[in-house]
Amino acid sequence: MSSGGSLSFAQVTPVGRSAITTLVLVGEQVAEVVSSYFQPLGNKTLTDYPLRRIVFGKWIHPDGTFEELVVSRVADHQLEIHCHGGMVAVEAVAASLVKSGAKQLNWKELDQLQFGAELPYWKQAEQLLPQTTTTLSTQLVMEHAQGEVEQILQQVAKFKEAGQTQEVRQILKPYEGASQRGRHLIEPWNVVIAGKPNAGKSSLMNQLVGYQRAIVNQQPGTTRDVLRAQTVIHGWPVEFVDTAGLRQGEDAVEVAGVEMAKGQLSQADLVLWIHDLTDPWEAGRIEQIPHQQMLVIGNKADLTTEVPDWAQLVVSAQTSAGIDSLLELILETLVPGFGNPDFKVLFSEAMETKMREISI
Template identity: 30%
Template structure:
């Protein structure tokens, strides 16, 4: 679906989730918004912008009374979409909002597609593309950290940073243009070293922003944290202790967990996806074997691995081999059941890996483990203030990397003695990558990917 700015059609949608509730909200946007309204509310009278009116809502063909609702009119361009727009509050539930939507469609509106209201807001200059994505994060976000990042992005925090980078590159282009304007001079008015320093500075600023990408992207999905270990090593008990509720079955019988159990948890406002997996061992049990294979797939994709070994038990060769196979940046060795071995200590050969000692029964060591998880997954952004811009999507990182690569290519060309006017084509490409990021120039397939993930009505 492609929508152009200042569309000549009018769209409508239910903007609140279906289900039993006190109030539902419907939205209408487009040049005929008031025409559509008068067809379903013929007795509404004079409608003033930003003033609520109680109206009898009727089907335009049958005249059947559907509900009495509150109507708010927002005149273009002072609306979310930049077009004439209505918000109609009706009684909640499943049937009433749908009947009112049917009436709006019968009155001449078209059913909106996913994200079409926000897409129109973007196309009409009310939001840039980064702000539009932040709207989706505000809706979908399940952690305080992502909420803070999305609010800051909605307030153009990341957009301003990208705009500053773009302006800095254009400034470097201007220095080159100024030098080219004086070809007769023995010494150019702008020393090449100044131009190189300007481009180098922009690269450093892009690198600073890109450094937030790994943790920033985890804010959206949650850090996949997989609990692994031999059967009966305390994985399920630890899973429940971190989660704060009994989701996994805990027994002394090896092989109890035969499939992966996944749950989301927030630690100090940062999102984690905890996965309790089947105990790793050789088995002839077909069902348990399937669970172990599932565990290995989770482990391959994990952002963090909590490898559980009972405190006081010597690490065997298979466990040592497993720990050696996992990147230390992803691994935390958890010595479990410390309440049973209060005087025991972790093996010295674990010193190269972060080790935590816990008891799921008493809670000892759990706060320290939570802090270790935070440091491992989000250490790069934990100290950032709430208003610091973060790169939270792969699209953002890809565009920033493209801009950085073009700047690096410019510096390489300068170093090779390529004339500045030819080397500067890389600067123009870097500007283009940043413009794509904020949506200064965007093709329809990019917009379809961005807004296709939105809910209908937003």
């Protein structure tokens, strides 16, 4: 531990109201400082109790008022305080500690302090937990926090030692490109909906996210700002961006919207190009669209039975026909192989590099 003689602490439970709040304290003088406020029930002092024992008592503030709380020394220089979750009680305890020269950190900084500059991989994964927004992402982060990668690396080391390169390759293959995917379990995929005015982009976005968000209008060019809405497809967070139609608008507000749309397109993980099936197809138009990946979707399938060559899928944003297939197609395009039994994710690029290096 690199904290030296100083004392640091952090609240490790979420800030705000909760039943119990936990403070973790790290430093050589931890028992000494805490003992100056904490009086265990009975006659013993804190250090009379063995490590890991849960000790109930009173935290006596300088003004004589007190809180009842629980203290546990988890290691020689590490201690936990569990107190009532009310903000006031926690702040009062934190204030006493700060008064005694302790440094208040956030829990990430405290982890850093305990583990040095390089956090072990499982700890890095654990730190992502509060940022996960879907059951899938929480589950995958948990698997990593429990040491999935360490186990793989150990397995690989054994096969390597035995000269079984075929097995090494087999184990590591599913992890190729896996950190890109992992990033998008925390940060949503960015999918931009583009196409000519009136193609039905805003209507489609409403269908994709399942509620009215974008303004739909018969007057071309209604969507002037870039509108965003998040949804989840099979556990993957996806942010849809509804753009102004790409045409030369006469009024300045709309022109600004069009410029913004172009910027959004080149940054998007996926562009959905929406074309009205009752409009003649202009092949040249999509060639000018900056994009990394694009799906061309024919909309207003309720108005025609025609399924033209240019469309990868036809849908109706009015009747919602084809919307489920579109959601599937979007996910297949963004996360190829998702759902396969050997589908893997990683949560850091460094880990992917490490896996690549070990395979050589």
